[in-house]
Amino acid sequence: MATAVASPPTSAPPRTSEEERVRAARRRDRINAVAWRLAGYAFFLGLWEFASGRLMDERLLPGPVDVLRTFGELWASGKVPGAFADTLTRIGIGFAIAFVVGAAIGILMQNRLLNGFFRDAVTIGVTTPGLIWALITAIIFGNRPWGPLIAIVLTTFALISVNVAEGIKALPKDLIDMAKSFGVGVVRRNRQIVIPHLAPYIFTGVRFGFSIAWKVTVLTEVFSSSSGIGFEMRTASQLFRLPEFLTWILAFYVFALLLEKVVLEVIERRFFAWRDTIKS
């Protein structure tokens, strides 16, 4: 870049060759990176496959091939969609409640008294392991449907309220003041300034929250549920069927990652498409 600017415009041919060389080097870099990445996959999957049966007993550490085969069997047995659906509805309902509660607390925390009131609640919500909520709700509610939902709400609401509170705190005051002094109405002001400003904070809260929510859901299902991924995992581990156990958790893990990284990110990019135009 710097050389291209420094060189006079008359010397066109050497510059193009230089650009080409840079481009070629960059292409080589990219190919290199892809190759090393593939090497990484090969290495770790190979290590896993090698370790099962050689370094550790095959029943204790089933290899990736085993896991794939087991997934095929489970899929054929027809248990997979039902378990996924159960867990997903639980996540959906629990997370929706957590979002509403968390956002409400985030808004209420702008008041100084309520800020003091909720601060410790948020700290406790963020620092307490999900396991503790899972056990407490399990012992209180047994396997009624409320237990897992309350556990999800208690573990995720704090992240959302923290993000909402931060977003409100960083509201562009000067813009709002200007809008006010130019007589922009309340509805339009909120629609055009406040909500676009808060949206990224809320999205972050949702993404963080979701990544925790699905883990907690599976954890609570292990203790207090008779359906869903966690229940299947518990059954498999009690029967000492490690291939089945690994298959359940890995299948749901891949699925949740897909939701988290692909679906949420695509929605977010859609939502903030207007931002790129500003940036460039």
Added chain:
Amino acid sequence: MSATDTRRDTGPADTAAPDTVDELPRRRRSHPVVRVLRSSLAGRIAFPIVCLLVWLLAIRIVTSIWPFAVDVLPTPTQVFSFMWDELTGETLAPRNVYETFGISLRRLGIGMAIAMAIGTVIGLGMGLSKRVNAFFNDWVVAILAMPNLAWALFCSLAFGFGDVGPIVTVVLTGIPFVIINVREGVRNAPTDLYDMARAFGVSRADTIRHVLLPSLMPFMFAAARYAFALGWKGLVVAEVFGGEDGAGWTIKFWYDAHRAYGVIGYALLFVVFALLFEKFLFDRLSGYFFRWRPEVNAADVVEQRFDAPGVATATATADSGNGTHATTTGPKPERGAGGDETRRSHDG
């Protein structure tokens, strides 16, 4: 978290209150008593009281509907007398609370030491070489996103009861944070200082001692902090499934005995334990490590960079300049877009 929290506490908390949206120009100066009642301290004190009241009320209501719920809904007095018994060393569990937490801490310490050692090596490699980075990157992310329940259950099945399963769980939950932090540390190393050191003929050992290590220090510290917080959560889950003693095993002991007051009391002990560690140990240590750096609280700076809420918001929060939310969003900093941002700025 404590330092920033209290600092922010003294500042005017309602500067950006939504009042500004609902045109309310300035609150009139009120009576001092009213002001005290409105202060955040009053709210802080009110919180546990309200919790207790809600708790008592819930018991009253629930037991009037289902009389048998007394079993699973312990009263606050039951829970606190249980906690007092535990703290004075009188317990029905096989070990008292100090031994229990000691065992867990030992496992956590061993696991964290292993994670720091391996993670530093891999992180250094990933920061220094693009190829090594490409080799490991996806797997680090994959391990990071794995729920600790999976590690815990798997390790308990694969390694049986004892120390190995929990320790391996701690290593696996903690290591991605160490790797990512060290990598960022290497990438953010001050190249101009290296150039200067070379120009002035500073020896290699001195460069490492006085330039590389101090520049990595805040990152290592943040790594240790996260590895501790998440390793602890992982360890507890692992001990529930595959321990014969330790904190997780003991809470499961009370759960299996169907003593709800035991479970809740132990959960409160967990909270106290985690807060003590965060507030006293890590704040002290960070004060000690960064005493050469008087003006910034380095841990806050670093943590903010790692788990700032998003690309768009990272810049916004940089202005407001408090690391509070960064530390509170702590548990899941992996895809903190702040990290993405630094990565992009490095590549670009």
